[in-house]
Amino acid sequence: MVKIPPRFRQWFDQQGWTILPHQREMVDRYQKGQSTLLTAPTGTGKTLSGFLGSLIEISETQPKGLHTLYISPLKALNYDIERNVTAIIDALDLPVRVESRTGDTSAYRRKRQRARPPHILMTTPESLMLLLSYPEAAQMFGSIEAVVIDEIHQVAASKRGDLITLALAQLEAYRPGFRRIGLSATVAEPDLFCLWLGKTGAPVDHFNSPSTGKPPQVSILKTKEPVPFTGFVAQYAVSEIMAEIEKAGSTIVFVNTRFQAELLFQFLWEVNENALPIAIFHASLTRELRAKTMKMMAEGRLRGLVATSAIELGIDWGDVDVVIQVGAPKGVSRLLQRIGRSNHQVDVPSKAFLVPANRFEVLECEAAMLAIKARQLDGDHPLPGSQDVAIQFILNAACSAPVTPHQLHDLIIQSWSYRSLTYEQFEELFQFVIDGGYVLRNYDRWQRLIKQDDGDTKGFWVPANKAVIQRHRQNIGVIIEAGKLKVKRRHGRGGKYLGEIEESFGQSLRPGDTFYFAGEVLAFERIHDMTLEARASAAKEPMIPTYAGGQMPLSTFLAEGVRAFLQDEEGFEKLPKVVRNWLQLQSRFSVLPDRKSLLVESFPRGKLYCVIFYTFEGRRANQTLGMLISRRMERIGLHPLSFTVTDYGLAINSLQPVTEESVYDLLSPDILADELEEWLAESPMLKRSFRRVATIAGIVEQNNNSARKTLKQVTFSTDLIYDVLRKYEPGHVLLSLARSDAERELLDLDRLTDMIVKFQRHIEFSDLPRPSPLSLPVILDVRTERLPGGGMEALLAQQNLAETAESLMHEVEDALKS
The missing domain is CATH 3.40.50.300 (P-loop containing nucleotide triphosphate hydrolases)
Incomplete structure (x- = not known):
């Protein structure tokens, strides 16, 4: 029977709330020592469900050390949950201490938390890994009873999730059998996430809350x-x-x-x-x-x-x-x-x-x-752990206590993400942490671990010196950002910091140039000590800072949903009139895409020719496909000039037309071998990926004491190392990691491969005299990353493109009438 103390029940009554079934269930499972993934709709007290068992136990047992660890992907969410839990604690007058630990926490408070931990600690994956790097980690986490991972769907499929799953393995070594609690409102594959949340061979249970509350009211404005x-x-x-x-x-x-x-x-x-x-x-x-x-x-x-x-x-x-x-x-x-x-x-x-x-x-x-x-969900699912994150974890563990390879490998494979990491693979990673490999071991800079020759830790590996530990702790994490400049709005002799913009945008500005930031219009004055100084301005057409990596990919599930919707012409009646007319005109002039085939249209554009592939696979996959198809078009003499991508399609302009015969060659699966290898050998893609994995693996650092390296400095260092390794040690572990990272993170190669295999024999080719209605949003698209420095120019261009689109639509209508 669930034991919920009277004062907790009274508090619910005072709020006018009822203890919901999934909250009772989670308390019951907690009191039985069970680990659980709870999926429950937003707004149904899901987070309280994760904490309620801990609050009851802490109030009754009054433990001396850290009892419950809460991990979320956002600092803002940590602070919000801390505020809400504190309000409950204050209302019930519970003897429970709760604090947050993020990158914004003061040095004094961080030190105090390690010496005297609160009962409940809210943190992020990066801050948790930092805590695990200290010698007192075993003592700090040795009394832990529960780990709550909120918004588990958001992190499990990323490198931040790899950090968490390795941290869970480390915590298991300190406190075997602690409860693992995962929370989410939107997990599409709960069984897979239960495996991820558990340890190898011991997945957690899943509890799906019965439908609670009313469905959302959603409509197009x-x-x-x-x-x-x-x-x-x-x-x-x-x-x-x-x-x-x-x-x-x-x-x-x-x-x-x-x-x-x-x-x-x-x-x-x-x-x-x-x-x-x-x-x-x-x-x-x-x-x-x-x-x-x-x-x-x-x-x-x-x-x-x-x-x-x-x-x-x-x-x-x-x-x-x-x-x-x-x-x-x-x-x-x-x-x-x-x-x-x-x-x-x-x-x-x-x-x-x-x-x-x-x-x-x-x-x-x-x-x-x-x-x-229909209550259907989508989302990314957990993948095998990235080995650059494992490299970072190896050094992190060594900073905390002396390690041996066998001991550390046994610990890492307890994590579901790294369950398949062989000892031979691990040895290569461990050797890299020791000295950087055959080429880099000649430099003291990359001598990071040394073997103890005597004493109680003989045969164990420890950091080579304190500088290694310091550099590692300053650079823990997997979020590799572009170089940043602080933005300061000057006022008289003083000023106010507003935030950060990317270094590449700041370097493009000249004195007097204006831009939007933090809801204000600013005029650029100068860059000094990695700070962009500006003043308030009343300019009417300022630029807008651009940010790398801002685009979200269209989910595979939703892409299939769009294809399915295009096949349901009865559903067109619910669409706005202009959209309904657009689709109906497309079906008369060409054809509409379906789920069983890939629609490819070819038509002249002035003195050029355009071919469009309606992939619905997202910008990233379409960008890669554009690079590969362009290379093959050049090889067979079609002379491509440029291409444009959207989430929905890829348009390529060329001097020669694409025919029905040639399109099968362009979409042959061997394009993923021949053209891909040639392109990667020539493009900066692998260098960009190498910069990411080298930074995570600790070859270069973003932060050095109080200074932060510029993107130019980091790029110079990693490009130099990349070129040296390619020439003298082509089998280096980081080069292979860079390749796999590029395929997974930058190219969307798995998604692209699935599409080509699916449609290679099912292509609907339409040879047209002019652009089709469906082609217009693709061929006339102005992508944010193509803007020449600002947003107003793009908006003016869009107005001109809208006029062009209307005129092309009239041409199609006239052609159909005739």
Whole structure:
């Protein structure tokens, strides 16, 4: 029988809440010592379910050390959960201490936490790994009873997830049998995540909460202006978005990138005639600005907030009335996470509007709404662990205590992600940590481990010196960022720091150039000591900082949903009139894509020819496909000139037309061998990937004492090492890791391979006299990464492209009439 003390039951009653079945179940499982993955809808007290057993046990036993560890992917979520748990502790007057430990925690507090840990510690994967690198780690974590991993779907399929699963293995060595609790609202394959959360041979159990609460109310926002052919920020709908903000008490407007956040905020501010308090939130703003915004939102002092994924996970703002998603969601689970920020209560349905930025995104939004109605989820699934992360972990473990290869290998393979790592593979990684390999061992810089010759630790390996430990701790983590410049708005002799922009954008500015940042217009003055200094400006057409890696890939599940929707012509009736007419005109002029074949269209464009592949495989896969097909087109004499990619298709311009016979050659599976190898040998792709794995593996550091290296400095170092290894040690472990990392992280090669194999004998080729209606959003797309320095130029270009698209549509209509 579940034992919930009277004062806990009374607290629920005072809140007007009922203890939900999944909360009782989680307490029962906790008290039985069971590990569990809980999947429950957003707003149903899921996080409290993960903590309730710990709070009850701590209040009854009053342990002296660390009892429960909470891990989340976001610092903001840690602080929010700390605030909520503290409120419960204060209300019940429990003898429980709870604290957060992130990169923002002061040095004094970090030291105190190691010496006198709280009962409950909130942290991130990187901060946990740092704690595990200290000699007192065994003592600090030796009394742990539970580890709670929140938003498990967000981290398990990434290198941050690899860090967590290795940390769990280390914690198991310190405290065998602790409870492992995973929490998520949107896990599509719970059995696989149960394996990931457990240890080798001992998966955790899954408990799926019965349907609780009401389904979300999701619809596409109705607008006066028609949905354009192209676009990325939905400027046509700004007035309607503002109108929804005015009607609601509080609204979060989600976008997919920081670029979009800065641009949309300015558009909303321009039509904010009633001067409603609205703000902007993304990861490049300072911690102080983000904390201030979160506080204002929690206190109900903001009417609108334009935000990126930095707040989509778990943060409990119960007074948010409406969520507006601007731009296609790219994934069903991601969309549900964002929708869940609205009316974060069990008995109130979440309310959300979707605002597609172009006509293809209308189809994506419709497919996402159908999936939500059918209670279908998507998302990435855990993969085998990356070996560069294992390299980092080896040194991390050695910083904590002397190690031996056999002992460490036995520990690592207890992690599900590394269960298949052979001892021979591990030995190669361990040797790399010792001295860097055949070439690099000649340099003292990469001598990181030495073997003890005497004493109690004879035969064990330890860090070569204190400098090795210091450099490692300063660079723990797997998030490899582009070089950053701090942004300071000057005022008189002083000024205020607003956040960070990428170094490449800052270096492109000249004195007097203006740009949007943190919801302000700034005029560039100078860069000094890695700080970009600027002043406030009233300029009307400023630029917008661009950020690397901002694009979200279209999920495979949602891509299939779009294909399925295109086959259901009866469903077209629910579409906006311009979109319905667009698709109907396409079916008359050419054909609509289906799920069984790949549609390829070829047509002349002035003196050139264009071929379009409607892949629906996302920008990253289409970018790779464009590189490979272009090389093959050159080889067979078609002379490609350029290509454009969207999530939905790839368009290539050439001097010679692609025929039905040649298209089968272009999509032959051998393109993934011949052209891929040639391209990788010539392109900077592998060097970029090498920079990532070399930084994670510790060959180069982003941080050195109080200084942070510029991207130019890091790139120079890694490029030099890459060239030396390619020439003198081509079998080096980092080179093979760079190749596999590029295929997994940069090329989306698995997804591309699956598509080519699936459709190689099922191609629907359409030879047309002019561009088809469906081709227009692809051939006229202006990608954010192609902008010549700013957003206004792109918007003007989009207006011109919209006029071009309309004229081309009229040509198609006239051709059909004749």
